[in-house]
Amino acid sequence: FTELVKLIDMAGLQSTLSTLGASGPFTLLAPTNDGIANLLKRKPWIESKLSDADYLEDFLLYHVLNGIVKGVDFEETTNVTALNGKLINVKTTVNNNYELVVRLQDATTSEDTTLA
Numbered sequence: 001f002t003e004l005v006k007l008i009d010m011a012g013l014q015s016t017l018s019t020l021g022a023s024g025p026f027t028l029l030a031p032t033n034d035g036i037a038n039l040l041k042r043k044p045w046i047e048s049k050l051s052d053a054d055y056l057e058d059f060l061l062y063h064v065l066n067g068i069v070k071g072v073d074f075e076e077t078t079n080v081t082a083l084n085g086k087l088i089n090v091k092t093t094v095n096n097n098y099e100l101v102v103r104l105q106d107a108t109t110s111e112d113t114t115l116a
Helices: 002-011 014-023 033-042 045-049 053-061
Strands: 026-028 064-066 077-081 087-094 100-106 111-115
Touching (some): 033 045
């Protein structure tokens, strides 16, 4: 999750996340390094937007849910509202290593945004 940590640092969100923690609990759907790399490969224009603090904050808060949510709480497909207010579609599957894989899609466009 080193790429996610870099993005949090770039956005200066450490204090925001600390503040959120005080009013939480929250669930972070943390994209893996591979998930972020795949996103940037599929949508290279996003990389240039990552220097925009507002865009980056919105991108990161898209991966935060109110409350404690465990993978088993999701049905195969579930609609949830992210902390940035966007409705997202969460799809869960189990990979060959029997690990839960969470895929996020913008529920209004059905466009893949990241893998977590």
